[in-house]
Amino acid sequence: MYDFAYQKPSSVGDAAKALGGDAEAKALAGGMTLIPVLKQRLNKPSVVVDLAKLGLSGITVSGNTVTIGAMTTHATVANSAEVKAKFPALAGLAAHIGDEAVRHRGTIGGSLANNDPSADYPAAVLATGATVKTNKRSIAADDFFAGMFTTALEQDEIITAVEFPIPQKAGYEKFPNPASRYAIVGVFVAQTANGVRVAVTGAGQDGVFRQKDMEQALSANFSADAIANIKQPQNGLNGDIHASAEYRAHLIGVIARRAVAKAA
């Protein structure tokens, strides 16, 4: 990696200040993407601002909301008795991100801020209509994701927590890339009082997206059969040596049906 300055502020305000004054500054959460990128010399930040001392980790369940601090690791979410009881699809998703080592370093805030088009968490956030809390504002999921590796976050904006409304039922299923085990297709379905939302990760050229035909069908009838005949168009989907756009389009249907079938 290239040389860079390193700061580990102890308040969100100081962290935002460190990031805000410098377009080349990078925030470090769990580092599961940033560290490999630095090692490969694909990024040359002026300063790395470590968010580990901001006190942003922890899980709160109150009423119909699960709130997860931005620096909470995937393992913490996966193993939380409260999340498992109230929102098992989220715990299940976290339990299958990366491998054991990644789950003990990687964080929900880091995953969302990075918005890798193959990451799992964006599907949960978008499908539940969660709210991304930052040091500046609250951002609705529909406004947060802005294309591959791009979000609504400003340079001096730090995710502090994610607020998930607890769905009546939800399920997440993923078809992993056989090599990297990132999602080739991941589908999160959530049934709420306001209807069903379906979010697809891994497949779209612009990152996570909502599958509205499925949402409509499932809102009328929350069963795998209800979406059996919905054809996902290929345009806008990724293709690579593991899965063409055509195959991904097919998989979205299969994986969505499995997500519905396992929803709890």
Next chain:
Amino acid sequence: MPFEGIGASVRRKEDVRFLSGHGNYTDDINRPGQVHAFIKRADRPHARINGINTAAAAKAPGVLAVFTGADMAKEEIGGLPCGWQIHSKDGSPMAEPPHPVIAVGKVRHVGDPVAVVIAETRQAAKDAAELLEIDYTDLPAVSTLKQAVAPGAPLVHDDVPGNVCYDWHIGDKALVDAAFAKAAKVVKLDLTNNRLIPNAMEPRAAVGEWDTSSGDYTLYTTSQNPHVIRLLMGAFVLHIPENKLRVVAPDVGGGFGSKIYHYAEEAIVTWASAKVRRPIKWTAERNESFMSDAHGRDHVSTAEMALDADGNFLALRVSTLANMGAYLSTFAPCVPTYLYATLLAGVYQTPVIYAEVKAMFTNTVPVDAYRGAGRPEASYLLERLVDAIAHDTGMDRVALRRKNFIPADAFPYQTPVALQYDSGNYTATLDAALQAADFAGFESRRAAARSRGKLRGIGVSTYLEACGIAPSAVVGSLGARAGLYEVANIRMHPTGSVTVFTGTHSHGQGHETTLAQLVVDQLGVPLDQVEVVHGDTAKIPFGMGTYGSRSLAVGGTAMVKAMDKVIAKGKKIAAHLLEASVEDIEFKDGKFSVAGTDKQKTLTEISLAAYVPHNYPIEELEPGLDETAFYDPKNFTFPGGCHVCEVEIDMDTGVPSVVNFVAVDDVGRVVNPMIVEGQVQGGVAQGIGQALLENAVYDEAGQLISGSFMDYTMPRADNLPNITVGTEITLCTHNPLGVKGCGEVGAIGSPPAVMNAVIDALKEYGVRHIDMPATPQKLWSIIQAGAPRMAAE
């Protein structure tokens, strides 16, 4: 004393240090004053180098030196040599273009070394390498065999017309053509053997050191054969006499063939260490491994079998294109010839065989031996062809195999492609495997799977391989530029413990245990008093290293011969001490005794007498008990067996899973059953990897698409079933241990078993053949394309 000899599943002695993090690998070695090398590599497949401006890099902080190919050429440093010469059909020697240590004039594959920066730290070397200004003119590239053979294809080497390294053949073409002319049926199959990247867990590394006092060089390197590296690098590349060059291969974390070869980085750090007068370390980053470790396989073949009306094989005709990559790696030319086409008889009594092999240069990483080396390509071709014959003729695939097997009473058996098999019983391994896999009960499992939305198939492979490499005179006559004997030195110590110095090298196989068990067995010394030393040319006699499942069959036999000498000398000492005649001395269970009496001396007492020769036949016998034997094998060994694989394919997604795998192998006598089981399981894991997961993909422009673990699919635990390993033994007839070798059987026998199962699972879709790897997307496409027809039926 617990049973620790031949046949005991004793735990591996080496695992204590490996599992507790105390292995000593090349990258763990740090020499005083050590500096670091970073290799600048070509980022493009084919380009002319117009010039390299090193000035800025050389002035960068911490940099000691920057060297290019031109700097090495000035000192008449040789190119990396090739250890095997093949002659084409017309008698002409293969094209053997220069393989500069650092590119000169042109770069020929992504990863080709262009310059080396030596600096105080690795970081400084990498920083400086970014300041190198390389002026390239890009040239059109060929990456696939199809591109390389196309008329007018770009030339990888300007002086190698048509990119052809050699155009070789074996067998009697006229006899084969005549047999085809009168055949009742001919079955033809086109198939590809996919290109693989070995990916040993430990990346390659090298530390070069030049002693300012003695002028001696030492190279620490990740090698399977340190003496071969010393010979090749000393004699052909750097012109360092062997008495001034020591090569050490300490603990090595997996090789699979990829660490046999002499690589550029070894020569670079050794040569440059004298230039900068500092020890130099280089350790590959994982992305460098992908683009600089020799790759494996990469064949495109057509196979045809001529049959009589009863399904007897009459003649086999094979035509193969083999990818050599951009340069000839150390043993590359022999892999698709003498390690491949000589195996095309397999376990069958096909009377006549003709094979032609055209080896091609491409703008890709050099291709060389990878676990099995040529033999997996042969067994895959044959075992897929046999299933295609069953498919086309409607014959039962197991009955077809049985009908054509070389019978158990036909050994020694001379094949029409040079090899003479000494022993085997293919019906026995087949029967045992079918029973262990419940082959007879398969159809009910197929039906049950279907009700779960899964297509279930079963596949059989009855394979054979040749290993225990190799009789020196035979391989010499076939083009080898090396002997392939092995050597062992058995050093009895005064107190009765033993050190074994072996020319073989362990890089995961467990030699420190298996070879020690031979000493337990023959000399009666407890396992914990036996030390096996390997991997250091300053310690061990000149041996040829480990590959081709040779360590036990060849290296173990050398040990037996050396121990025979220890016993023979010990008998003379015992005869003196026991006041008996040598002819009356017997040696058993570590004791010398006078036949028919209770007079005896232990081996420990004899050892002590040998080193403290107070009461000793000093007039007739030298002191000491330290014996060396070289052993050149009389023949290859021929392990074989039967692998049965069951897969299920998810009809919705095309995802295949291996749900059962049985391997019954004849590896000859088994020294350590636990280690054999582990070796077979590891080989099968790599075979399943080749069949379902792994694929080195170059795009048409010559870029390596699968250049990291993000895209190159290694088999993982959850891709693998529980693998049932069995053995059905016939003894090798020409080595005293009766051993054949087990390191490669798993990777040789398994890919066709897996693919035959996948194709069986899809039989209702009319599938006759699928090329490896059988990825979910490929299988889904078949199911998808077949679905409307299925619905209509």
